[in-house]
Amino acid sequence: MAIGFNLMWGNLAPSNNPLPGTAIYDLGLRNALANYRDALSRPRVAFTASSPQGTQTVANCRDYMRLLDQGIRSLPTDPPGVAEAYQDCPLLFLLRQASQPALYLAPLSYLTETVAERLDPETLNADFRPPRSRRDSSHSAQDRYWIDNRSLRISAADGKWSMTILASGSFSGDGREDVAVRINCGSNWQYAILTSKLNGSLAAISPESLVMTTGMPVRLR
Numbered sequence: 001m002a003i004g005f006n007l008m009w010g011n012l013a014p015s016n017n018p019l020p021g022t023a024i025y026d027l028g029l030r031n032a033l034a035n036y037r038d039a040l041s042r043p044r045v046a047f048t049a050s051s052p053q054g055t056q057t058v059a060n061c062r063d064y065m066r067l068l069d070q071g072i073r074s075l076p077t078d079p080p081g082v083a084e085a086y087q088d089c090p091l092l093f094l095l096r097q098a099s100q101p102a103l104y105l106a107p108l109s110y111l112t113e114t115v116a117e118r119l120d121p122e123t124l125n126a127d128f129r130p131p132r133s134r135r136d137s138s139h140s141a142q143d144r145y146w147i148d149n150r151s152l153r154i155s156a157a158d159g160k161w162s163m164t165i166l167a168s169g170s171f172s173g174d175g176r177e178d179v180a181v182r183i184n185c186g187s188n189w190q191y192a193i194l195t196s197k198l199n200g201s202l203a204a205i206s207p208e209s210l211v212m213t214t215g216m217p218v219r220l221r
Helices: 026-032 036-041 060-071 083-085 089-097 108-118 207-214
Strands: 048-053 054-058 143-146 153-156 161-169 178-184 188-196 203-205
Touching: 026 036, 026 089, 036 060, 054 060, 060 089, 089 161, 089 178, 089 188, 089 207, 108 143, 108 153, 108 161, 108 178, 153 188, 188 207, 203 207
Parallel strands: none
Antiparallel strands: 048 054, 143 153, 153 161, 161 178, 178 188, 188 203
């Protein structure tokens, strides 16, 4: 799992239009944001890593983000479960500094269907793309996927792939609505941010990559 980005330290003034809690649809993420300091310090699978500052032990999100800032670009495979344990850390930071968008993709009641219609599957990690037979369909999203507007969930007909919308807001800072999602493929899962492209499609980018490409400062408080 290759990840990494430069972090800018220091206090970050709150946005004039911070992301409202109602824009976070996943209860676990909403609770983590409401108790942000506790979420940073919550114990996770501990591991050690060598950095320019010597060997360090990482046991929570705060340690993990500081380690990345020192130039570490990959997580160890031992002990098992490290990658999964820290996968939501960059997403929490993005949610913390996101703002309310000026331009929305669609009303909330149509958001799931809009995401299904506009999703560019080719921008997803190859291991987390929906089945090709469904992606190649020329029919509408309703024909290609099962769409559950109540739980904001898109599923492939075979039940082996699904995407759940977790939150929406302006994560990239351009004022347009981006969507944070969790993709499940079999027993594996991954977070992604869907951002609007000029052609109207929604392209997936990892939370780590979004921070890296935008150079957005990260709040550790």
